[in-house]
Amino acid sequence: MHALPYWRLSGYYFFYFAFIGAFSPYFGLYLQSLNFSAWDIGLLMSQMQLMRLFGPNLWGWLADRFGHRMAIIRLAGAIALAGFTAFFWLDKLPAMLLAMAVLAFFWSAALPLVETLTFDHLREESGRYSRIRLWGSIGFIVAVMGTGAVLDMAPPVGVLWVCWGILVGILVLAAVVPEAPLVKHVRDGLPIGEILRQPKVRALMAACFAMSAAHGAFYVFYSIHLAGHGYSKTEVGALWSLGVVAEIVVFMLMARLSRRFSLHTILLACFAAAVLRFLLMGWGVESVSIMVLVQLMHGLTFGAYHASSIAAVNAWFPGRAQARGQALYSSLSFGAGGLLGALISGATWDDWGAGWTFALSSAFAFAGLLLVWRWVREDATVDASHRQKP
Numbered sequence: 001m002h003a004l005p006y007w008r009l010s011g012y013y014f015f016y017f018a019f020i021g022a023f024s025p026y027f028g029l030y031l032q033s034l035n036f037s038a039w040d041i042g043l044l045m046s047q048m049q050l051m052r053l054f055g056p057n058l059w060g061w062l063a064d065r066f067g068h069r070m071a072i073i074r075l076a077g078a079i080a081l082a083g084f085t086a087f088f089w090l091d092k093l094p095a096m097l098l099a100m101a102v103l104a105f106f107w108s109a110a111l112p113l114v115e116t117l118t119f120d121h122l123r124e125e126s127g128r129y130s131r132i133r134l135w136g137s138i139g140f141i142v143a144v145m146g147t148g149a150v151l152d153m154a155p156p157v158g159v160l161w162v163c164w165g166i167l168v169g170i171l172v173l174a175a176v177v178p179e180a181p182l183v184k185h186v187r188d189g190l191p192i193g194e195i196l197r198q199p200k201v202r203a204l205m206a207a208c209f210a211m212s213a214a215h216g217a218f219y220v221f222y223s224i225h226l227a228g229h230g231y232s233k234t235e236v237g238a239l240w241s242l243g244v245v246a247e248i249v250v251f252m253l254m255a256r257l258s259r260r261f262s263l264h265t266i267l268l269a270c271f272a273a274a275v276l277r278f279l280l281m282g283w284g285v286e287s288v289s290i291m292v293l294v295q296l297m298h299g300l301t302f303g304a305y306h307a308s309s310i311a312a313v314n315a316w317f318p319g320r321a322q323a324r325g326q327a328l329y330s331s332l333s334f335g336a337g338g339l340l341g342a343l344i345s346g347a348t349w350d351d352w353g354a355g356w357t358f359a360l361s362s363a364f365a366f367a368g369l370l371l372v373w374r375w376v377r378e379d380a381t382v383d384a385s386h387r388q389k390p
Contacts, residue, residue: 004121008177011134022166023145025240026151026159032224033156034091042346044100045220049342051104052335058111060327062215067163070179077171080107084167087160110174112326118182119314119322130307137248143240148237150234192321193352201316203375206272208309208333209311210368211301212273214361216341217280229285235268235386239295246299254307264306267372270305273297274365282358
């Protein structure tokens, strides 16, 4: 009988997403304190997406070819920590770009492998994935609230110490998470090229690209947007946390929702919510009530969207293609899509302003909505993967 290492997997997700909770909302404010321009900030932050184009695919191929996923995850954690440590001595753009690239290349390698590892540990209980993944959301909340409170009392450099400590936690958890035996699949030998020729797979990947591009301005400039309209660091942290609370609620309900609604229906709701969310984000910042609504919608635009997409990828890329499938999902969405969104928002923020920058985000979400509506359909394979009892 295979014993599920629930708390060790959950702990890894906790620290991995705690890093995002400390880094994404506040590192841009730290860069702003060093007098970097909006373009420079967008360029630096976009390295996290740029490296996701290359890192996950390389590490996913190595894992599918040779196994030893945990060895790669541990190596990635150690080198990401070393790359981040360099920020304590750097304040010039070229050197910071190099350090950010090293951090991003190795940090981004881990999550797709951990996702496949988690599903292999879960085996026939894939519906329990959301119950493990929600600890990542809890880690995000703890980090975003804690870091906001720290920065209300400490100078912006405090974010470096918080992020460094979290990266140490990632490395410690990577050392104790066990490898999982690869699960055999009846379609183990299905070539990845054949999988990618399916219209539903191509459409889902393109829609995920569009959704991440839509979120580019949010991840780079949302905190700056709020701070520029008088919100305190603690209030910024509270709004980020509210979004992740909504995400956690959705994760807890996901097994029930996926039994009641199809993949197609859930994704349509997620993309429609994103169209509205980014319009409100850009033009409604003066209203606290609207910002609360905007963050509650994160439960759909990330929580339900990600859980549904990753379940589809897990089903459509079976057996030994899973690591490459998850890597491709990560590279095209969080990598290419996030990179495009970050760079475009960095280029438009000063000239166009927040309203039109976030309106462009809404347009990306609308493009994804059209792709899902036309081509992404549920089938029996995804239905079985989605509808395991929690």
